[in-house]
Amino acid sequence: MTEETRVENASEAWLTDPTIFAVNRVPAHSEHRYYAHMPQGDERSDLRQSLDGEWRVEVVQASDIDFHEEPFVAENFDDSAFERIQVPGHLQTAGLMNHKYVNIQYPWDGHENPLEPNVPESNHVALYRRKFTVSDRLAGAKAAGGTVSIVFHGMATAIYVWVNGLFAGYGEDGFTPNEFDVTDLLHDGENVVAVACYEYSSASWLEDQDFWRLHGLFRSVELAAQPHVHIDNMQIETDYDAKTGTASFDAVLSVRNAADAATISATLKDADGDVVWQTAHCVDGRTSISSGSLQDVTPWSAENPALYELDVIIIDHAGNIAEVAVQRIGFRRFRIEDGIMTINGRRIVFKGADRHEFDAKRGRAITKQDMIDDVMFCKRHNINAIRTSHYPNQDYWYELCDEYGIYLIDETNLETHGSWCLPGDVLTEETAVPGSKPQWEGACVDRVNSMMRRDYNHPSVLIWSLGNESYAGDVFRAMYRHAHDIDPNRPVHYEGVTHNRDYDDVSDIETHMYVHADAVEEYLKNDPKKPYLLCEYMHAMGNSVGNMDEYTALERYPHYQGGFIWDFIDQAILARQSDGTERLCYGGDFGDRPSDYEFSGDGLVFADRRPTPKAQEVKQLYANVHLDVTESGVVVRNDNLFTSTGGYVFALRVLADGEPVWQSDRRFDVPANETASFAIDWPVDQYRADAKELVLEVSQRLAEPTDWAPAGYELSFGQAVIDGMRPMAEAKKPIDGVVTVGRWNAGVQGSGREMLFSRTQGGMVSYAFDGREFVLRRPTITTFRALTDNDRGAGHGFERVQWLGAGRYARCVGNEIEQVDDDTLKATYVYELATPQRTRVTVAYTADTTGRVNLRVNYPGKEGELPTMPAFGIEWALPVEYSRLRFFGAGPEETYRDRKHAKLGIWSTDAFADHAPYLMPQETGNHEEVRWAEITDGHGHGLRVNRAAGADPFAMSLQPYSSFMLEEAQHQDELPVPKHMFLRVLAAQMGVGGDDSWMSPVHPQYQIPADRPISLDVDLELI
Known part of the structure; x- marks a missing residue:
């Protein structure tokens, strides 16, 4: 069905017909600004009228709708019983439908098993209604021979639209505008728009992205009037020749009712409003404007996003302004030259992230402020590129990226992962959607077309993407050809061809996901023909982004052109619980089954847009x-x-x-x-x-x-x-004190401090100063850490389960307490780890009357087939008031063996701030390269830990929760109210990894071999 055919009546059959994806929809076009007069300043087009705000809605089963006699579309329908809902917004966030999160699988899998292109029988439809009066401005344009359309900028998943009881149109692909001409459907006074928004349609097979399945009218809805003479579309091609320093642009304007226009003039202005170039000539339906060679033009790049304004004025035969169209442009040349992507003649490296539009309260109905916050985070963290995963974003995002300087891969709204992938990454080519099935070609080509027509003029858009994780096939070849028919200059990216190399011609770029750095290097070293791009890498789920430097090191190869970290923001929903509290929820928390649970927590920023500790590493490595x-x-x-x-x-x-x-x-x-x-x-x-x-x-x-x-x-x-030249530890000064060796305990007193060591409890049982006790129970050996998301995905828990309780349940099999001299006591304890090998670990305390204690924990190494150790050191429960932390080490954020491109310095924090609220509680708060740490209360009293003379720096953390509390909890609010603080002082902790979160282990060099000795050597003192 063509867009030119006016259809008067809706049909339910369209929902399951993949060849029908738009009925009565206005052809896709550029989103340039236009006016019926000369605009003043930065005013918004006065020919647009927002329909955002409160709408009425009722959610019913799709089977309850009768398209032949549907009363809710009538003007006089009584909708007083309907719910109120804010548009933009989601039905789920309004509490009218249930939240669902799945990654690969389709959300109906197991409940039903529809075959494409059919939809589940359990299908909801939201019946929206809103009353409005056309503004005088729009009514005036209509009266002067113009048109009025209604524009839905974002919806899910398919909509039928009626105005004043008359059918306006049907649309799918809810991430680009669905616009319908309603000129003849409007009347004076109050009008009514009715929308049936379906949960599932054949389009659902094309929208299996890894995200929350949210529905409704989630972007703005507006009326837009067009003057009688109107520029329907502007397609502007800019160029910049770095060798000559000259620039040019060519614009093709599609002018409606051009016969009623006399002349057209175009003026190019710089950022100061000064005229750079201008021209004037006659108008026709397809008007071309070429600037010729322009001198002294500043080129656009992310480093210097210089923008110019092109003003096009159409004059009618009476000499009046018929329309003014405005488009910001940037002059740049982006090409693949000799197999390398270049911008303005220079090889580019994308230091990118993949970004979903998301907010914890609003879902994908994000605000302009959200977008400003996101682009500022990118600039502040040296992120120069965003892939719009996996759909075109709001218009305003592209304007911001033009203005601030962010490179974009603009991605088609297409992912069909669940149609061709079975558990275990088993490929099923015959069921792939769209594959080479002709019935899907029109819809998929249309999606590329809608994206490109809307976004073509943005200088920030460097690459077009055909979608994500949808296998390959002849449909993608058709999409690729259409993309290059429209735009012969920008490259086209599509990763899916890696699953079927017969379709290598569908992507101009060799693009991959989650390939290890050594495998990337193999490609780069073997006569590469295409530029290499990691469209997804560094899976930032939970405590992750380890070994990122292995990827940035590949920038030395010319054909390596960077990558995009998965992903930008944690997708978590802030929801009120039965007890009145709120918490960030993930998949499964809403009773949604099937679900992929916390797999949506992959962000460089938390769901509330606070930066995660991982961002520290990204900023330094992307610099x-x-x-x-x-x-x-x-x-x-x-x-x-x-x-x-x-x-x-x-x-x-x-x-x-x-x-x-x-x-x-x-x-x-x-x-x-x-x-x-x-x-x-x-x-x-x-x-x-x-x-x-x-x-x-x-x-x-x-x-x-x-x-x-x-x-x-x-x-x-x-x-x-x-x-330096100062000794690592100053000589001990003799202080009057007492060393006591008893039958059950031995102790040291001096300098107002007392240390007590038990023969039966196996360690230090008291460390007190001025009535303050710092040992609730003796410090315990730890060989474990709370599993990270990457640990779980790589099976570290299964492989290293023996270390879970090896230190926690170690038993003391010997002790030796001796008085070294009048001022010093040494207590040495021998433990057998709770493993089949019963490896013996010694814990030695040397205390003197200055109040200092040297703590040395030695693991001898054990030959044999042993898994590497997650961590080695001690964990110590302290009174809860000792929550403040000051340390000299790598910081200020948490660091790990494979993620410590941080600044060495003295940092102040506390246990609560140091607890990163990852979506699933896990290991957090570790600090590497620590020379000393002070754990204190609000008065500055507490414990100082120093590396011993000649010893290596240590790792440490201070948390309100023990490792086992973190391991047990499934959500942050399940962690108990802190009753203690937990200090961990470690000789070493394994890295966190980051290649992916489902298969790849921490790299060997960042693990802790169990067959080698490990030693912790620190000095303790109370302050």
């Missing part, structure tokens, strides 16, 4: 300026494509044992794509004698405020650590 600090200076490598470092401030600091003792600001001007060395006269000799170690630091900072960060904001840093 464009790399600083290699040495004792003689700094090497600055500028990976920016066009921007020198001259506009930044470089803050220099010297830290003596973590404390800043010297600072200076410099300017280092390194051209783009170049590296330069700069000598720095560090005052090392001045501070080395009184420090155990010095940290030399160079920090790249904004010299001036931008629209996304204030002046002084840090973008990247580099550090070097050099040894």
Whole structure:
């Protein structure tokens, strides 16, 4: 059925007919602004009227609707019994339908087994109604021979629309506009629009994305009037020749009723409003405007998103303005040259993330402020690219990316993962939708077309994507050809061809998901023909993003052009519980079955848009300026494509044992794509004698405020650590005290402190100062950590189950307590780990009358077939008031063996802030490279842990919950009200991984071999 055929009556059969996806829909077109007069400032088009706000709605079974006699569409229908709902919004977030989350499988699987293109019998439809009066502006345009349409910018999954009881149209693909001409359906006074929004249609087979299955009118609805003479579509092609420094643009304008227009003029203005170029000539239905060669034009890039405004004015035969159309454009050339993607002549590296439109309260009905927050997070964390996974986003997002400078892969609303993939990643080509099935070709090509027509003019859109995880087939070849028919310049991306190489011609880019870095390198080293892109990598589920540096290291290969981290935001729904509290919920929490549970918690930001600790690593590894600090200076490598470092401030600091003792600001001007060395006269000799170690630091900072960060904001840093001359531990000063060796216990008193060691309890049972006790139960050996999402996915729990209780249930099989001298006591305990090997671990305390205790925990290593160890050290329950943490180590956020591109310094936090609220509770709060840590109460009293003389830095965390509490809980609100604080001091903890969350283990170099000795050596003191 063609869009030109006007259909007067709705048919239920369309729901299950994949060849019918749009009835009476206005052809897709650009979303340029237009006016019936000269606009003033930045005013919105006065020919649009919002229908957002309160609507009436009732949700019923689809089987209850009779398309031949449906009363709810009538103007005089009494909808007073209907619910009230806000548009934009979801039926689920309004409490009118149940939340459902699945990843690959279709949500009806098991309840029913419909065959494509059919839909489940249990199918809901939401009956929406709204009354409105056409504004004077729109009515005036209509009276002057113009038209009025109703536009649904986003809905799920299929809609039928009536205005004043008359059928307006039917549409699918709810992530691009469904627009219907309602000029002849409107009348004076109050009008009524009625919408039947279906949960399932044949379109549901094409929309099996890994997201919450949310329905309703979730983007804006509006009326849009078009003047009698109207530019229906603007397709603008810009170019920039980096060799000559010249730019140009060509615009093709589709003009409605062009015979009633006399002339058309076009003016190009820069950001200051100054005219750069202009022309005027006659109008026809397809009017072409070419700028010719333009001089002194600033090209557009993410580094400098220079925008120009093209104003097109149509004058009628009476000399009046018929219409003014406005489009912002950017001049840039994006091409694949010799197998490498380039922008303005320079090889590009995408430092990207995949982004769902999502909010914990509003679902996909996100606001402009949400989008502003997201783009600012990207800029502040050196993320230069977003893939619109897996559907076109709201118009405003593209405007922001044009303005702030974010590269986009614009992705078609298409994913059919569950149609061709069975458990265990078993492929079933014969059931693949769309595959090579001709009945699906029209709908899929239409989806590409709708996206491209709307978004074509945005300079931020560099690549078109044909969709996600939908296998391959002839339908994709048709989509690819259509995309290049419209746009011969932008490349087309589609990862699905990796499942069937007969369709390699469908993607201009070699694009993959979750391939390990070593496998990527094999491609890059073997005469690559296409540019390589990881459209998804670094599965950021829970505590993840380990070993990311292995991927950024691949940037040394020209054909490697970066990747997109999966994904941007945790998809979790904030829902009220039966007890009145609220919590972030994941799949299954709403009784939805089947469900893929917490698998939607993959974000670099939490569901409330707070940055996760993982973002710290991403920011440093994605930085464009790399600083290699040495004792003689700094090497600055500028990976920016066009921007020198001259506009930044470089803050220099010297830290003596973590404390800043010297600072200076410099300017280092390194051209783009170049590296330069700069000598720095560090005052090392001045501070080395009184420090155990010095940290030399160079920090790249904004010299001036931008629209996304204030002046002084840090973008990247580099550090070097050099040894000082001060001994690691000062000599013990004799202090009057008492050492007592009893029959059951031994103790040391001195300096107001007392330490007590039990022969029967197997360790230190008291460590007290001024009446404050710091040992509730003796510190225990730990060989375990609460499993991360990646641990669960890789089967670490199954493989390492013996370490779960090895330390917790270890038994003391021997002790030796001896008085070393008048001031010192040593208590050594031998434990057998609760494993079949019964490996013996020694825990030795050496206490003296200064109040200090040296704690040494030694694991000897055990030969044999043993799994690597998750962690090794001690876990110590402290009174709950000791919740504050100050430490000298890598920070400020949590770090791990494979995720510690962090800054060495002294950081202050507390156990609550250090507990990252991952969607599923798991290991969190670890800090690597720790020299010392202070655990204190609100008065500054507490415990200090120092690395012992000659010992390596240690890892530690302070949490309100024990490892086993974290392991047991399924949601954050299931964790108990804290009654204690839990200090973990570790010789080592394995990395967190990040290649994926379902198969890949932590890389071997970040694991802890069980056949090698491990030792924790720290000094304790009460403060």
